[in-house]
Amino acid sequence: MTNRGIKEERMLSEKLQKTPAPYGRYVLTACHHTLTILPRRKMTILAGVITAMPISIPILLVMNSSIWDPEGEAVFIRLAQFVYIGALCPLFALLFGTSLIGEDVENQTFPYLFTRPIPRSAWVLGRFLGYVIGTSAMLAGSMAVTFLACTQLSKFPLDGGTLALFGQFAGATLMSLAGYGAVCMFLGALVRHPVVIGILFMFLWQRLAVMVAGYVDFLTVEKYVSAMLPRREGLEDAWHRLISSLGVEPLVVDVGPWPAAFALAGISAGFVFLTAYVVVNREYSAARSASA
Amino acid sequence: MSAPNIILETEGLSKWFGEVVAVNNLTLSLEQGVTGLLGPNGAGKSTFIRLCTGLYAPSRGTIALFGSPPRHNLDVLRMIGYCPESDVFYEGMTGFEFVQWLCRYWGMSWRDAKRSAVEACERVGMTARMKDPITTYSKGMRQRIKIAQALALDPEFLVLDEPMQGLDPEGREEMFSLIGALGKEGRSVLVSSHILYEIERVTNTVLLLHQGSVLAHGSVRHIRDLIDEHPHAVTIESRDPKRVAAQFVSDAATLGIEYSNGQVVIRTSDPNAFYQKLNDLVLDSGLDIASIRCADDDLQSVFEYLIH
Amino acid sequence: MPIFHRTYRSFDGKVWRHFRWWQIVRQEWRIMLKSRLFRQLLGISLFLTGLHVVLVYLIDTVANMQGHPLSEAIREMEIARIDEAFFLRFIRLQTPLVFIACIFSGSRLICNDFRYNLVDIYFSKPLSWWDYVAGKTVTLLLVGFGMTVFPAWLLLLLHLAFLPSLDTLGEVAGLALPNLMFGLTVSLPCALGVLASSAVFNGPRFASIAVFMVLMANAAFGVVLPEILDQDSLRIIAFPVALNRLGEWYFGAVNLLEDVSWKQSAVYVTAVCAVALAMVCMKVRRAGAAS
Numbered sequence: 001m002t003n004r005g006i007k008e009e010r011m012l013s014e015k016l017q018k019t020p021a022p023y024g025r026y027v028l029t030a031c032h033h034t035l036t037i038l039p040r041r042k043m044t045i046l047a048g049v050i051t052a053m054p055i056s057i058p059i060l061l062v063m064n065s066s067i068w069d070p071e072g073e074a075v076f077i078r079l080a081q082f083v084y085i086g087a088l089c090p091l092f093a094l095l096f097g098t099s100l101i102g103e104d105v106e107n108q109t110f111p112y113l114f115t116r117p118i119p120r121s122a123w124v125l126g127r128f129l130g131y132v133i134g135t136s137a138m139l140a141g142s143m144a145v146t147f148l149a150c151t152q153l154s155k156f157p158l159d160g161g162t163l164a165l166f167g168q169f170a171g172a173t174l175m176s177l178a179g180y181g182a183v184c185m186f187l188g189a190l191v192r193h194p195v196v197i198g199i200l201f202m203f204l205w206q207r208l209a210v211m212v213a214g215y216v217d218f219l220t221v222e223k224y225v226s227a228m229l230p231r232r233e234g235l236e237d238a239w240h241r242l243i244s245s246l247g248v249e250p251l252v253v254d255v256g257p258w259p260a261a262f263a264l265a266g267i268s269a270g271f272v273f274l275t276a277y278v279v280v281n282r283e284y285s286a287a288r289s290a291s292a
Numbered sequence: 293m294s295a296p297n298i299i300l301e302t303e304g305l306s307k308w309f310g311e312v313v314a315v316n317n318l319t320l321s322l323e324q325g326v327t328g329l330l331g332p333n334g335a336g337k338s339t340f341i342r343l344c345t346g347l348y349a350p351s352r353g354t355i356a357l358f359g360s361p362p363r364h365n366l367d368v369l370r371m372i373g374y375c376p377e378s379d380v381f382y383e384g385m386t387g388f389e390f391v392q393w394l395c396r397y398w399g400m401s402w403r404d405a406k407r408s409a410v411e412a413c414e415r416v417g418m419t420a421r422m423k424d425p426i427t428t429y430s431k432g433m434r435q436r437i438k439i440a441q442a443l444a445l446d447p448e449f450l451v452l453d454e455p456m457q458g459l460d461p462e463g464r465e466e467m468f469s470l471i472g473a474l475g476k477e478g479r480s481v482l483v484s485s486h487i488l489y490e491i492e493r494v495t496n497t498v499l500l501l502h503q504g505s506v507l508a509h510g511s512v513r514h515i516r517d518l519i520d521e522h523p524h525a526v527t528i529e530s531r532d533p534k535r536v537a538a539q540f541v542s543d544a545a546t547l548g549i550e551y552s553n554g555q556v557v558i559r560t561s562d563p564n565a566f567y568q569k570l571n572d573l574v575l576d577s578g579l580d581i582a583s584i585r586c587a588d589d590d591l592q593s594v595f596e597y598l599i600h
Numbered sequence: 601m602p603i604f605h606r607t608y609r610s611f612d613g614k615v616w617r618h619f620r621w622w623q624i625v626r627q628e629w630r631i632m633l634k635s636r637l638f639r640q641l642l643g644i645s646l647f648l649t650g651l652h653v654v655l656v657y658l659i660d661t662v663a664n665m666q667g668h669p670l671s672e673a674i675r676e677m678e679i680a681r682i683d684e685a686f687f688l689r690f691i692r693l694q695t696p697l698v699f700i701a702c703i704f705s706g707s708r709l710i711c712n713d714f715r716y717n718l719v720d721i722y723f724s725k726p727l728s729w730w731d732y733v734a735g736k737t738v739t740l741l742l743v744g745f746g747m748t749v750f751p752a753w754l755l756l757l758l759h760l761a762f763l764p765s766l767d768t769l770g771e772v773a774g775l776a777l778p779n780l781m782f783g784l785t786v787s788l789p790c791a792l793g794v795l796a797s798s799a800v801f802n803g804p805r806f807a808s809i810a811v812f813m814v815l816m817a818n819a820a821f822g823v824v825l826p827e828i829l830d831q832d833s834l835r836i837i838a839f840p841v842a843l844n845r846l847g848e849w850y851f852g853a854v855n856l857l858e859d860v861s862w863k864q865s866a867v868y869v870t871a872v873c874a875v876a877l878a879m880v881c882m883k884v885r886r887a888g889a890a891s
Contacts, residue, residue, distance in 0.1 A: 020399060021400075025399055026399060030397075033393055033397075040383060041383065042801055043810065057825065079824060082820050087819070088817070091809075098809075106805065108376075111345075111347055111378075112394055114346070115369060116369065116394065117366040119366065193704070196703075196704055199812060
């Protein structure tokens, strides 16, 4: 290193000490960093392949329209509802959300970050933003191609009405990713086995809670995501059918799409705040990663 | 109020994890310059370093770096460069990208971070390989990249946790000269190791930790003097160990003699006089000596002396 | 300075000629049993088995007691029979637990060995790559069997003990094989799938999520495609449906999935196992050759 180089470094260091960067720059840096490391993982390739698979279904149907001729709208709604929102959003949250903080703790890279002059809350916020941008780009991109392919099927023209339908599903996807992602990020920061706990939350607790009549399902993310869907296909669950067959009207408390969207925004903000609280106050040590 | 050249002060600093006391009631102050942090494995060196860098909060007592507690203190963190012990990096990055990203977490612009990363890589001699993936680096190269990210922006206080670990002799020499140069530039460096020889090469000031407590703090010479006041064990291999022993048995400084397999272990309270007499005996009376070994010249023995 | 040729002395201790993989199984089980979560999963499985033991007792003993207040009620219940459907339901109930336990304990089995350079240590011992693969597979297979086949056989033995007769013996003998086959059908793809994921990804977290992700996406397609194309036979796309169909075929009971072909299901399950095994073998063989 030249003397000039050292001098410049010191000048820059002094400048940063006198006038520290604004909070927003730290958030953007963490966001940019997340978006940089996201595509370098093998998992992202697998996620990309799985995300691309729903596209093949309408394309296959268009190519074989003489054999199968389903309505484009029904195909799109089913794919958006069951595959994108029902399966891929929780899975992406589980995959990327638990890694946002948990990976740095497990791989022990957190000392590099936590000894930098960056507010930890900015780091958490930046990571979350990076996750939302990265995953929604993947899912919304795939959903858009699926939508366009579905418009080539019968009774689903590309017009304002169908575009609005797509927008509503895309919005529900974004909110779903944010809601599930915030919960998973919190689990990654807090517990030793976030994947197992996440699976239990998403695929056991949520299934059980929606079966119980009353207000229990308000303690799930799925309730609000379902409420945001503009139209649903075949979602009447077995429990409700059973209760109805007994002549008893089950107590189902419905939520409108806008309150559901606000609730999801609140869940996301709340869990990001809780994650930041945990990251700020917790002392991560190598012991956790070793045992993990 | 701290003295102007004091960078780190602790008062009754303690840290425990459950029932394990990692750092126990440390009260000390470190002055500007290079300080060696010595101690056997499990002495509390890494915990002390993590307290210094704000990664841990004290369980009891206080720690002040540049007059302020380091935890969550961005002003203090701006003056620290930290090289952790663990050999971990972000997946799939080149050395340059790694340093550049960590520079950006200082709040630098992309361009400034790039320039700082280039400078830091140059400083540790990694310019030629900095654009290669870290996975292709040798252990020594990875160590250098870790130090480069700590050196970027030329911090006031550099904390190096076991920086010599895994380096080859050439790499060690480079590291010694780098730390020495930083000290000469007026930077403060805290460098941890469990090998006395390594620390002696870079500084005269050491802080000895044992079981979380300070055992000694001062110059290496001072600590050696302390050691010299304690019994020294010298192992002499000879064809005639009895004759060797006979020469020393009547000395007042000899505290004990042991035989085993053609060698004799002599414990003396005056090592200087002992070595002088041994030299004279070899030269004058032709004592047949195959080898002389001072079994106590390692850090563990130093600790044992100081503890007992 | 003299220069010495350095050679390593070959292993001259007593080498097991067969079942060398058993050492790996023992070692892995020792590690798995240290995990609280794994013990809890085993505990849940034992609890479910315990409930079925009570059911067997009630159906075999209490239902036949003259004058017992519960006997009439139990006899009238449709599902209160110790038959094929009883064991099919029992193994189906245990299947999610087998899956979670395999993911939890198996996702680290290979990737951690690579991550911490333990593969070299394994292959420096008198173990071949095949012993390594067999050891890891049997480890997870035993997790599956411990939750399905062994408890099912225990229930069969209790059934025989509560109703000792030649008829019961014939019934038990006839049910032992379907239980084994269904347990194997559930456990083997789980074990090999998790091991394949562990071989491909470099961390247990990603390995476990990858298996889960593929399975959930597969199940979602298995729900959507039959609806879109209005063909129930396409439900076979969902791997759990294929497993369940085979279970129904083994026991010859509860044909809820009669639209789904058992032959296609068998081919599907076999193909998944073969691909997963090939992935594991390729990765381990390469590491074995390098070491």
